[in-house]
Amino acid sequence: xxxxxxxxxxxxxxxxxxxxxxxxxxxxxxxxxxxxxxxxEADMIVVGEASNGREAVDLWRQQRPDVILLDLRMPELxxxxxxxxxxxxxxxxxxxxxxxxxxxxxxxxxxxxxxxxYLLKDVPREALIDSIRRVYAGETxxxxxxxxxxxxxxxxxxxxxxxxxxxxxxAQGKSNKEIGSVLFVSAGTIKSHVKSIFAKLNVNSRAxxxxxxxxxxxxxx
Amino acid sequence: xxxxxxxxxxxxxxxxxxxxxxxxxxxxxxxxxxxxxxxxEADMIVVGEASNGREAVDLWRQQRPDVILLDLRMPELxxxxxxxxxxxxxxxxxxxxxxxxxxxxxxxxxxxxxxxxYLLKDVPREALIDSIRRVYAGETxxxxxxxxxxxxxxxxxxxxxxxxxxxxxxAQGKSNKEIGSVLFVSAGTIKSHVKSIFAKLNVNSRAxxxxxxxxxxxxxx
DNA sequence: TGTTTACTCCCCCGAAAAGGGGATTGGAGA
DNA sequence: TCTCCAATCCCCTTTTCGGGGGAGTAAACA
Numbered sequence: 001x002x003x004x005x006x007x008x009x010x011x012x013x014x015x016x017x018x019x020x021x022x023x024x025x026x027x028x029x030x031x032x033x034x035x036x037x038x039x040x041e042a043d044m045i046v047v048g049e050a051s052n053g054r055e056a057v058d059l060w061r062q063q064r065p066d067v068i069l070l071d072l073r074m075p076e077l078x079x080x081x082x083x084x085x086x087x088x089x090x091x092x093x094x095x096x097x098x099x100x101x102x103x104x105x106x107x108x109x110x111x112x113x114x115x116x117x118y119l120l121k122d123v124p125r126e127a128l129i130d131s132i133r134r135v136y137a138g139e140t141x142x143x144x145x146x147x148x149x150x151x152x153x154x155x156x157x158x159x160x161x162x163x164x165x166x167x168x169x170x171a172q173g174k175s176n177k178e179i180g181s182v183l184f185v186s187a188g189t190i191k192s193h194v195k196s197i198f199a200k201l202n203v204n205s206r207a208x209x210x211x212x213x214x215x216x217x218x219x220x221x
Numbered sequence: 222x223x224x225x226x227x228x229x230x231x232x233x234x235x236x237x238x239x240x241x242x243x244x245x246x247x248x249x250x251x252x253x254x255x256x257x258x259x260x261x262e263a264d265m266i267v268v269g270e271a272s273n274g275r276e277a278v279d280l281w282r283q284q285r286p287d288v289i290l291l292d293l294r295m296p297e298l299x300x301x302x303x304x305x306x307x308x309x310x311x312x313x314x315x316x317x318x319x320x321x322x323x324x325x326x327x328x329x330x331x332x333x334x335x336x337x338x339y340l341l342k343d344v345p346r347e348a349l350i351d352s353i354r355r356v357y358a359g360e361t362x363x364x365x366x367x368x369x370x371x372x373x374x375x376x377x378x379x380x381x382x383x384x385x386x387x388x389x390x391x392a393q394g395k396s397n398k399e400i401g402s403v404l405f406v407s408a409g410t411i412k413s414h415v416k417s418i419f420a421k422l423n424v425n426s427r428a429x430x431x432x433x434x435x436x437x438x439x440x441x442x
Numbered sequence: 443t444g445t446t447t448a449c450t451c452c453c454c455c456g457a458a459a460a461g462g463g464g465a466t467t468g469g470a471g472a
Numbered sequence: 473t474c475t476c477c478a479a480t481c482c483c484c485t486t487t488t489c490g491g492g493g494g495a496g497t498a499a500a501c502a
Contacts, residue, residue, distance in 0.1 A: 026343050027251075027321075027342045027343045028254075028343065028344070028345055028346055029251055029254040029255060029258065029319075029342055029344070029346070029349065030248075030250055030251050030254050030342065031254070032253075032254035032255075032257050032258050032346065033249075033250040033251050033252070033253035033254025033255070033257065034250060034253075034254070035257070036253050036254065036256070036257035037250065037253050098250075100248075100321060121248045121250055121251065122247050122248045122249070123249070123250070124249055125249050125250070125253065128250065160477095160478060160479085162478075162479070163478095170428050171428055171429065171431075171432040172429055172432070173424055173425055173426035173428055173429025173430075173432075174426075175426075175457090175458065175459085176458080176459075177458085185479085185480065185481085186480080186481060186482090188480085188481055188482060188483095189479070189480050189481060191459085191460090192479080192480075192481080193478095193479080193480095194459085194460090195460085195461080196478085196479095198460085198461095203394050204394055204460080204461095205394035205395075205396075205427070205459090205460085205488095206426070206427060206428040206459080207391050207392060207393075207394055207427040207428050207430070207431045208392065208393055208394025209394075209428070210392075210428045210431050210432050211392040211393070211394075211431050211435065211442050212442075214432065214435055214442050215442040221432050221433075221435050221436040381447090381448060381449085382448095383448070383449065384448090396487085396488065396489090397488075397489080398488085406449085406450065406451085407450080407451065407452090409450085409451055409452060409453095410449075410450050410451060412451095412489085412490090413449080413450075413451080414449080414450095415489085415490085416490080416491080417448090419490085419491095425490075425491095426489085426490080427489080427490095
């Protein structure tokens with residue numbers, strides 16, 4: 001079950017294999033930063049750069065990197081989609097999510113999908129390099145406050161898919177009746193959903209629910 | 222009124238002065254990316270790196286760079302604050318805002334405060350380098366869609382400070398009466414504010430107003 | 443100077459939301 | 473199997489919202 005069972009596709013020095021890394025981020029400046037940082041490490045090498053999700057999957061199939069640094073917010077195919085596709089092919093792939101936002105929902109979905117690490121982009125470089133080595137070694141790597149958020153998210157009871165549908169329409173200013181017509185159920189049903197949403201988010205108005213849900217990245221605005 | 226009236230503090234080659242650049246961003250990876258990218262340009266040099274707003278102002282005072290690449294979201298002192306402080310000292314300073322978000326309000330406030338350029342972090346490297354040269358040369362540099370947003374924002378009529386106060390409290394789920402008590406005015410007054418907020422944001426419910434305001438970065442969630 | 447604009451306050455009224463209760467179905471898990 | 477829970481629907485009441493109108497003050501701007 002070693003990650004390197006498929007001989008790493010590093011073109012040189014077969015006697016000193018380096019950790020092959022694939023970078024997937026739509027921000028070219030950030031990609032450059034990662035390439036540059038990793039370039040300082042003798043035991044690592046960047047084997048590919050993708051600027052969107054589809055490219056990331058393609059490059060992964062070609063290069064079979066040891067570790068993937070993945071942004072969640074990307075065009076074409078988002079990070080969670082990338083994780084799912086890649087792990088459908090090889091569930092041992094080491095994926096580190098590297099993102100700006102720390103909305104609960106993003107973390108949760110990434111970890112659910114099989115990410116082994118989750119870092120915020122403001123990590124100092126040592127922590128980043130350290131995480132790559134640890135995830136490559138098979139460890140799971142989560143900053144403390146993110147682990148806490150995960151725990152909290154599990155404690156708090158999850159908001160169901162249906163409730164998120166309702167939340168999205170709520171954020172568009174729709175009334176219960178309007179939401180009902182969109183979702184083909186009665187306004188009363190929506191009312192019940194709204195009540196349970198309030199309970200789960202611990203809020204007491206639609207406006208607050210929208211603010212809270214956006215903050216938790218349950219919905220995108 | 223030349224930007225280089227204060228002889229650039231580049232330590233070498235006085236006969237071939239390079240554009241001195243200060244980078245201010247709390248994401249170390251991104252800073253590294255910028256340093257690396259700028260390193261490829263013969264006519265540019267990074268004279269300092271700041272990881273928060275206060276550092277940025279301090280470094281600016283020491284180094285007097287020709288151009289500043291500035292993130293708006295930073296700890297200690299935010300980007301707009303940095304712009305204001307620096308331009309209070311020298312209103313000719315060339316500042317390029319480089320940020321992830323394109324909420325109308327951020328752009329507006331940065332430009333108001335005196336930024337000469339505004340780039341999103343997903344710009345290709347050529348565009349970034351080009352913008353640095355152009356802003357150094359005295360031009361103002363805004364991507365088309367950002368310029369459009371600015372125009373739209375001016376057309377749409379600005380949301381007043383008071384209205385933003387109301388919006389913030391609205392996002393906390395407070396009723397008109399509750400908002401009134403917090404702001405020491407009557408519920409009827411709040412109602413008037415809410416009405417004009419709806420008109421300005423072109424929405425028709427509190428939930429939608431909160432979503433819209435967050436999207437425009439009028440309020441932070 | 444006059445005009446605009448932000449902020450404050452008031453009226454009315456119908457529709458919607460908030461908060462409480464209960465009930466049924468069907469599926470997932472103990 | 474039985475229990476839990478999501479999802480659906482219904483009842484009730486009180487409060488808030490949203491849309492309509494008008495109006496006064498003070499400050500800023502032309």
